[in-house]
Amino acid sequence: MKTDIILAGVGGQGIxxxxxxxxxxxxxxxxxxxxxxxxxxxxxxGAVLSHMRISDKPxxxxxxxxxxxxxILSVEPMESLRYLPFLAKEGYIVTNTAPFxxxxxxxxLDEVLKKxxxxxxxxxxxxxxxxxxxxxxxxxxxxxxxxxTPFLNHINYESIQNGIVELFSKKGDDIININLMALQxxxxxxxxxxx
Amino acid sequence: MQKVLLGVEAIAxxxxxGGISGVYAYPGTPSTEITEYxxxxxxxxEKKIHCxxxxxxxxAMEAALGMSYAGKKxxxxxxxxxxxxxxxSFMNAAITGVNGGMVVAVADDPSxxxxxxxxxxxxxxxxxxxxxxxxxxxxxxxxxxYYGFQISEKFGVPVLLRITTRLAHSRxxxxxxxxxAENNVSLPKNPRQFVLLPNxxxxxYQKLIxxxxxFIEASNNSKYNRYVxxxxxxxxxxxxxxxFNYLMENYPDGCPYxxxxxxxxxxxxxxxxRLSEETDKIVVLEEGYPIIEELLKGILEKENVSGxxxxxxxxxxxxxxxxxAKALNLPTKYGWDIPEIIENRxxxxxxxxxxxxxxxxxxxxxxxxxxxxxxxxxGCYALGALEPYNSINTCVDMGASITMAKGAADAGLIPxxxxxxxxxxxxxxxxxxxxxxxxxTPITIxxxxxxxxxxxxxxxxxxxxxxxxxxxxxxxEIEHLHVIxxxxxxxxxxxxxxxxxxAYNGVSVIIPRRICVQKxxxxxxxxxxxxxxxxxx
Numbered sequence: 001m002k003t004d005i006i007l008a009g010v011g012g013q014g015i016x017x018x019x020x021x022x023x024x025x026x027x028x029x030x031x032x033x034x035x036x037x038x039x040x041x042x043x044x045x046g047a048v049l050s051h052m053r054i055s056d057k058p059x060x061x062x063x064x065x066x067x068x069x070x071x072i073l074s075v076e077p078m079e080s081l082r083y084l085p086f087l088a089k090e091g092y093i094v095t096n097t098a099p100f101x102x103x104x105x106x107x108x109l110d111e112v113l114k115k116x117x118x119x120x121x122x123x124x125x126x127x128x129x130x131x132x133x134x135x136x137x138x139x140x141x142x143x144x145x146x147x148x149t150p151f152l153n154h155i156n157y158e159s160i161q162n163g164i165v166e167l168f169s170k171k172g173d174d175i176i177n178i179n180l181m182a183l184q185x186x187x188x189x190x191x192x193x194x195x
Numbered sequence: 196m197q198k199v200l201l202g203v204e205a206i207a208x209x210x211x212x213g214g215i216s217g218v219y220a221y222p223g224t225p226s227t228e229i230t231e232y233x234x235x236x237x238x239x240x241e242k243k244i245h246c247x248x249x250x251x252x253x254x255a256m257e258a259a260l261g262m263s264y265a266g267k268k269x270x271x272x273x274x275x276x277x278x279x280x281x282x283x284s285f286m287n288a289a290i291t292g293v294n295g296g297m298v299v300a301v302a303d304d305p306s307x308x309x310x311x312x313x314x315x316x317x318x319x320x321x322x323x324x325x326x327x328x329x330x331x332x333x334x335x336x337x338x339x340x341y342y343g344f345q346i347s348e349k350f351g352v353p354v355l356l357r358i359t360t361r362l363a364h365s366r367x368x369x370x371x372x373x374x375x376a377e378n379n380v381s382l383p384k385n386p387r388q389f390v391l392l393p394n395x396x397x398x399x400y401q402k403l404i405x406x407x408x409x410f411i412e413a414s415n416n417s418k419y420n421r422y423v424x425x426x427x428x429x430x431x432x433x434x435x436x437x438x439f440n441y442l443m444e445n446y447p448d449g450c451p452y453x454x455x456x457x458x459x460x461x462x463x464x465x466x467x468x469r470l471s472e473e474t475d476k477i478v479v480l481e482e483g484y485p486i487i488e489e490l491l492k493g494i495l496e497k498e499n500v501s502g503x504x505x506x507x508x509x510x511x512x513x514x515x516x517x518x519x520a521k522a523l524n525l526p527t528k529y530g531w532d533i534p535e536i537i538e539n540r541x542x543x544x545x546x547x548x549x550x551x552x553x554x555x556x557x558x559x560x561x562x563x564x565x566x567x568x569x570x571x572x573x574g575c576y577a578l579g580a581l582e583p584y585n586s587i588n589t590c591v592d593m594g595a596s597i598t599m600a601k602g603a604a605d606a607g608l609i610p611x612x613x614x615x616x617x618x619x620x621x622x623x624x625x626x627x628x629x630x631x632x633x634x635x636t637p638i639t640i641x642x643x644x645x646x647x648x649x650x651x652x653x654x655x656x657x658x659x660x661x662x663x664x665x666x667x668x669x670x671x672e673i674e675h676l677h678v679i680x681x682x683x684x685x686x687x688x689x690x691x692x693x694x695x696x697x698a699y700n701g702v703s704v705i706i707p708r709r710i711c712v713q714k715x716x717x718x719x720x721x722x723x724x725x726x727x728x729x730x731x732x
Binding site for chain 2: 010011023027032033034035036037038039045046047051057059060061062063064065066067068069078079081082083084085086087088089091102103104105106107108111112115119
């Protein structure tokens with residue numbers, strides 16, 4: 001059993017934190033993990049991408065082959081579409097619908113959302129707004145992670161919760177709790193859509 | 196004990212556990228985190244393992260060689276183009292050989308994610324005629340750093356450890372070995388080993404040549420190289436480094452073709468010969484230049500070899516599991532096309548970055564002279580080549596802004612303007628400035644100083660607090676040396692300053708100085724943590 005996830009976003013949006021939490025949880029479940037990420041020049045407000053692979057068997061390639069990603073998990077709507085060649089035919093897209101506007105030629109948001117809506121298997125929602133509602137816009141990435149939890153096959157929800165506790169352990173209970181709340185909101189939304 | 200590590204972190208941990216006494220490096224993607232990991236490692240801090248940044252890769256390599264001379268184990272690391280800077284030292288370290296073990300870790304960047312070329316450092320290993328290691332995964336990256344020092348000490352030469360971006364920045368579980376002790380200080384047994392006067396150098400070079408057969412023997416017996424037999428002899432596959440993983444990704448239940456897995460060079464003759472004898476044709480999978488492919492094919496093409504040269508694999512860029520699948524005529528999958536509305540999101544200068552103010556002023560100041568006279572350099576400010584500024588005309592290698600501006604001015608392009616960062620200036624700009632000062636060449640040099648090595652993540656810059664003194668000491672006239680804070684209210688002043696110096700028929704240096712916004716944010720955070728820690732005590 002393997003799960004291949006494309007994590008997408010813009011430099012600084014916190015996709016590496018998402019990867020860290022899933023990674024911690026996968027290892028606690030004694031699964032194999034490989035996770036490649038973008039460093040360097042692209043981090044200056046550029047598109048960032050992480051290939052996250054989880055399996056109960058040895059994983060060879062650090063990169064997910066095209067057409068094999070079970071999930072595109074994105075904190076930005078346009079970025080979720082950039083990696084469509086990687087998505088498996090039966091794969092899902094879970095993405096934030098709030099755009100990250102740092103380029104002058106960002107396409108019309110309506111067009112981006114329209115394109116997303118033409119795809120069958122999607123979970124789309126405004127994670128920034130939901131995170132702001134609980135008092136921390138920064139937790140938007142954890143709302144997205146929450147929405148991914150139904151797709152993580154051999155990693156259960158509790159393991160992800162523990163991953164958050166571990167990752168943010170040095171930052172105090174307030175930060176941990178807000179991120180756990182964000183996770184829960186995301187999970188509930190995804191389950192609603194999937195029903 | 197197990198740890199989840201990036202490929203670069205695995206090298207760092209392997210070197211720490213292998214008993215290094217120091218790491219010497221200049222930051223460069225994708226190699227930076229090797230040194231940063233050691234700087235932040237508790238054990239390394241306790242042991243006082245040297246880990247301060249060097250001014251450039253050449254000073255780093257030489258310091259590592261000095262530590263090796265004194266009998267201790269030293270790691271030096273850099274990106275591929277950094278090895279060009281250190282090449283003089285590197286090539287000659289192969290001749291002197293080592294006393295304490297020395298590993299040169301070099302991270303190549305095929306596909307040029309953060310670099311100006313995709314040169315393959317395995318050529319340097321071959322050029323210097325020393326053993327070269329190329330891990331296929333994070334575990335091998337760890338093991339090779341650990342054992343690299345032992346190989347180095349066994350053969351008395353530096354060892355090149357080459358990785359590429361993909362492995363450098365991908366993490367996985369790594370099994371750690373027991374920690375080895377550092378060496379004590381001990382002088383080389385032969386007092387002339389490191390004295391490369393021609394007479395002595397010839398003797399040392401003879402030793403290196405005589406050692407070649409031992410290196411090949413070591414490759415034949417290396418645990419990182421192996422022959423995996425397969426039933427289908429129509430193809431034999433040479434899989435170098437990370438390419439082995441892309442191959443196995445396509446055959447998770449076993450590859451039907453025989454494979455020579457290569458991770459230690461010079462390439463094992465034993466396995467290649469066997470492949471040639473037992474299979475109809477050879478396919479070479481290698482991350483980087485077609486080095487092995489060219490070697491096997493030769494000019495006479497007596498062997499049926501394919502790979503990057505004949506289009507079986509793309510000639511440029513990094514390998515992927517898909518490109519390897521196509522090379523072996525395996526079916527590949529595909530999701531959906533990227534919709535046309537998707538725009539590129541190129542890296543850009545941060546909001547609030549001082550380079551914005553510099554380019555805004557510079558564009559106005561230089562407008563009357565016409566286009567094509569701004570020579571820039573390697574760093575965040577190279578993004579000034581893009582919209583909205585389109586300010587710079589060159590970005591070639593570390594320090595080339597000053598020297599190219601000089602050459603262009605010598606050719607008659609007067610005035611010529613140079614834009615360089617603080618860290619790049621101390622890396623390789625100082626000697627170029629000296630050239631210009633000696634001839635009083637009419638160039639204006641803007642050292643856009645953000646007090647940080649920013650593109651690689653905000654490391655301490657060797658230039659900090661020293662630039663004016665350096666310029667004056669080199670002979671820049673004090674009336675033509677200016678420091679200014681590049682903020683909005685100083686815009687007019689900066690414009691007129693640049694204009695005035697462009698009109699001066701000699702060397703001028705303008706230093707717009709404002710700390711990098713990212714560096715500042717991190718420093719503030721760090722100070723807060725320090726204050727709260729002090730309070731706790």
